[in-house]
Amino acid sequence: MEFYKKVLNNIDYIPKFYETVKNKNFLETTKMEIMQLNIGKICNLACKHCHVEAGPQRKEYMKRDIMDDCLYVFEKHNFKVMDITGGAPEMVPDFEYLVSKSSKIAQEVIVRTNLSILLDDKYKHLIDFYAENKVTIFCSLPFYTKEITDGVRGLGVYDSSIEVLRKLNKVGYGKELTLNLVYNPNGAFLPSSQECLEAEYKEKLFLEYGIVFNNLFVITNNPIGRFGITLYKKDKLENYMTKLYNTYNEDTVEFLMCRNEINVSYDGYIFDCDFNQAVNLKINSEKKHIRDYRDNDFKKRKIVTGNHCYGCTAGAGSS
Numbered sequence: 595m596e597f598y599k600k601v602l603n604n605i606d607y608i609p610k611f612y613e614t615v616k617n618k619n620f621l622e623t624t625k626m627e628i629m630q631l632n633i634g635k636i637c638n639l640a641c642k643h644c645h646v647e648a649g650p651q652r653k654e655y656m657k658r659d660i661m662d663d664c665l666y667v668f669e670k671h672n673f674k675v676m677d678i679t680g681g682a683p684e685m686v687p688d689f690e691y692l693v694s695k696s697s698k699i700a701q702e703v704i705v706r707t708n709l710s711i712l713l714d715d716k717y718k719h720l721i722d723f724y725a726e727n728k729v730t731i732f733c734s735l736p737f738y739t740k741e742i743t744d745g746v747r748g749l750g751v752y753d754s755s756i757e758v759l760r761k762l763n764k765v766g767y768g769k770e771l772t773l774n775l776v777y778n779p780n781g782a783f784l785p786s787s788q789e790c791l792e793a794e795y796k797e798k799l800f801l802e803y804g805i806v807f808n809n810l811f812v813i814t815n816n817p818i819g820r821f822g823i824t825l826y827k828k829d830k831l832e833n834y835m836t837k838l839y840n841t842y843n844e845d846t847v848e849f850l851m852c853r854n855e856i857n858v859s860y861d862g863y864i865f866d867c868d869f870n871q872a873v874n875l876k877i878n879s880e881k882k883h884i885r886d887y888r889d890n891d892f893k894k895r896k897i898v899t900g901n902h903c904y905g906c907t908a909g910a911g912s913s
Contacts, residue, residue, distance in 0.1 A: 597818070597822055597826065598822070598873040598902070601822075601826055601831070602817060602818065602822060602831075602873075602900070602902060603873075603900050603901055605831075605832070605835060607832055607835070607836065608835055608836060608901070608904075610901065611899045611901055611904055611907075614839070614842055614904075615844070615847055615899075617844070617848075620847040620848045620850075621847070621896060621899060622853075622894055622895065622896055622897065623852075623853055623854070623866075623894055623895050623897060624853050624854050624894075625854060626671060626673060626854060626855070626856055626892045627673060627675060628673065628675040628677055628851070628854060628855035628856075629667075629675070629677065629855070629856055630678075630855055630858070630867075630868060631656065631664055631676070631678050631692070631858050632646065632680065632681075632857060632858070632859055632868060632871060633656040633661075633678060633679070633680060633681070633689065633692065634652075634654055634655030634656060634681045634683065634860050635647070635648045635652035635653075635654045635655075635680065635860070636648065636649075636650070636652045636653060636655055636681050636682065636686070637652065637681040637682040637708070638650060638682055638685065638708070638710065638711050639682070639708055639710065639747055639748055640748070641708075641734075641748070644820050644821075645818045645819035645820070645821065645822075645868070645869060645872045646680075646681070646819060646868070647819050647872075648680060648682070652681065654861075655681075655685075655686045655687065656686060656688075656860040656862075658688045658691065660861065660862045660884065661688055661692045661695075663862060663885045663888065664884055665695050667884055667887045667888060668699060670887075670888070671887065671892060674700065674701045675701060675703075676696040676699075676702070676703045677704040677706070678692065678693065678703070678704065678705050679705075680706070682708055682711045683705060684707065684711050684712070684717045684720055690720075690723060693705065693723070693724075694727065697728065697729070702730055703728075703729050703730065705729050705730070705732070706732045706733070706734075707731060707733050708733070708734055708747070709734070709754065709755040709758040710747075710751050710754040710755055710758065712758045712761070713754050713757060721758070721761050721762060722765060724762075724771075729771075730771075730774070731762065731767060731771075731773050732774045732775075732776055732811070733755070733758075733773070733774070733775055734775075734776045735755055735759075735777070736777065736778050736780055737780065738795050738798040738799055739752075739798075740753070742780050746778070756803055756805070759773075759799070759803070759807070760804070763804075763805060767807075768805070768806035768807045772808050773807045773808055774809045774811060775795060775809070775810045775811070776811050776813055777795070777810055777811070778813050778815055779814070779815055782815075782825060782830050782833070783837075784814060784837065784841060784908055785812040785814060785909075786812075787910070788810065788811070788910065791810055792809065795807075795810050796810075812910075812912065814906070814912035815905070816869050816902055816905040817834055817835060817838070817902060817905060818869060818872050818873055818902050819872055822902075838905060838908045841908040842904060842908060843907055843908065843909060843910070843911060844907075845911075846907045846911030849911065850867075850897075850911075851867055851906075852866040852870075852897050853897070855867065856892075857870070857871050859871050862884045862885060863876055863882055863883055863884075864876065864877045864882055864883065864884055865877060865898075866897045867906075869902055869905070869906070870898055873900065873902065875900060876898070877895065878897070879895055
């Protein structure tokens with residue numbers, strides 16, 4: 595957070611993001627449909643690209659009263675999608691309570707998992723739990739090779755991820771249940787074509803392991819958190835930010851996730867997106883806590899932006 599305040603948001607070699615966007619109407623919210631909950635920063639991994647800086651030493655997690663506020667607001671305001679992330683959300687004490695309640699009121703429940711957590715004896719039952727609740731799974735697999743994945747996520751993570759993907763396939767994921775993979779570059783470069791990478795992933799994982807999945811989503815590494823700090827320390831931040839700016843695509847702005855989504859932190863505060871939460875940029879409203887919306891409506895508002903927004907609007911977009 596200090597890195598963002600002192601460095602990233604004060605760079606002067608590229609224009610401010612807000613100045614670059616031509617159609618300012620696209621920097622306002624539409625109807626809120628997606629509620630993303632970042633329910634904790636505790637995680638079994640400490641990935642190099644993690645923008646929320648999650649890890650085994652983190653202790654923050656969402657308590658049940660905040661979950662209940664989120665569930666109440668979700669139903670009252672007719673949200674459609676409940677998107678649950680972390681950290682490793684599975685490690686939060688009331689995680690199963692939240693998923694079970696969400697599955698009764700949401701058109702779709704998404705859980706973002708790092709896969710490896712599902713081999714732990716304490717959490718392996720969640721594979722069947724996900725299937726029973728028809729949860730849509732998004733899982734990070736930095737690449738389809740062991741060397742790159744372990745380099746980003748830690749030794750042994752690739753093998754454990756492959757084992758869990760096979761287990762998910764056995765209960766119907768990748769077939770009648772939705773299993774989506776997420777790709778992050780393993781360095782300071784932009785991702786290749788999502789369509790081409792998806793075809794590569796599907797071919798390699800099926801031929802080598804018999805694994806099937808539905809879609810691959812390509813995410814550009816956002817220059818905040820551990821990744822941003824690493825770029826800065828290695829004197830690569832200016833080059834990366836300039837690259838993001840030079841590949842800015844105005845056509846992506848209309849479809850940014852922040853336009854129809856709120857992100858709620860473990861302690862109940864509201865942000866336009868997960869990246870804004872990571873740098874503590876709360877929504878542009880006097881009412882900034884989820885509890886405020888038990889009795890109030892979500893009004894159209896300007897989206898809070900910063901230089902990190904170039905990460906979602908470079909190339910084909912990343913959101």
